[in-house]
Amino acid sequence: MASSQKSSGTLSGSPIYGARGFAASHSTTASTAADYVYFSFVTLATLGYGDLVPRTTLGRMLAVTEALVGQLYLVTVVALLVSNYRQSTR
Numbered sequence: 001m002a003s004s005q006k007s008s009g010t011l012s013g014s015p016i017y018g019a020r021g022f023a024a025s026h027s028t029t030a031s032t033a034a035d036y037v038y039f040s041f042v043t044l045a046t047l048g049y050g051d052l053v054p055r056t057t058l059g060r061m062l063a064v065t066e067a068l069v070g071q072l073y074l075v076t077v078v079a080l081l082v083s084n085y086r087q088s089t090r
Helices: 033-044 057-089
Strands: 022-025 051-056
Touching: 033 051, 033 057, 051 057
Parallel strands: none
Antiparallel strands: 022 051
């Protein structure tokens, strides 16, 4: 397929990002739940592979929010674990 004819494909049907929320560079087929879990994991881990990207402004804002909330959650859990460990060693 010529480069001008390549389609980026869309991931549709996401309950979070809506029918036109993502552009996928790896596939032109409909998305699966695994695609959404993969995107969420990559976002939360702040890896940012770039093979799935939010297409709309709302999707981008939600992805940034998910990344920030995920990092805050991780920091909170680690702080609680350290605090509990310190209390148990006294």
